[in-house]
Every structure is written in structure tokens, then in C-alpha cells.
Amino acid sequence: MICCLAAEKQFLVTAEEGTEAGGFGAVVTSLLHDRKIPTHILRIAVPDRIIPHGAPNLLHAKYGLDVDGIVQRVKNYANELPRPEVKFRSSLRP
Secondary structure, eight states: OHHHHHHHSSEEEEEEEEESTTSHHHHHHHHHHHTTOOOEEEEEEEOSSOOOOOOHHHHHHHTTOSHHHHHHHHHHHHHHSOOOOOOOOOSOOO
16 A cells, blocks of 8 residues: 555655654655655654653654644645646647
């Protein structure tokens, strides 16, 4: 399913509460690379460093893992991607 989505969509997003290194996003990236499926992937995860303890909602907001943070990161990522060229075929014949 992931391979099919990667072939059809402009980019994929993975989001997880685990660390980026060795997490779900890393596995998805590896899978697509091994199968030679070119795609763009935005991996959203906890930074790979020591994180202080605290209330989950505060930590999610701090590291961009809350709804607002994820939406903003996806919007920014989508805006940075090159736009695919759209070609129109004319139904008029000369």
C-alpha cells in the first residue's frame, strides 16, 4: 500500500511520537529506496536527542507534533516542492 501511494502522490508524510532515527519514517524511506520508488517524504518525529519529561501536550507542541505543528510543516513542505509541469492538449486542430 505504501509503495502504491508513493507512486501516485506528490509526497508522503509520516508522523510519529518516536525518534526520527530508526522510526517508522526511516523504515518507509528505506522501503521506497530499496524498491527504487522515487518520491518525496516528510518525516515528522521527535528529534534524536534527550527530551525533557513533561506533559505530552506541551511536548507535542514544543516539537511540532501537535495538530497545528503538523499542519504547518506539511504546508511548508508542500510549498517548497517543485510544481509538476502541467501540459494541456488542445482539442482544436489547426
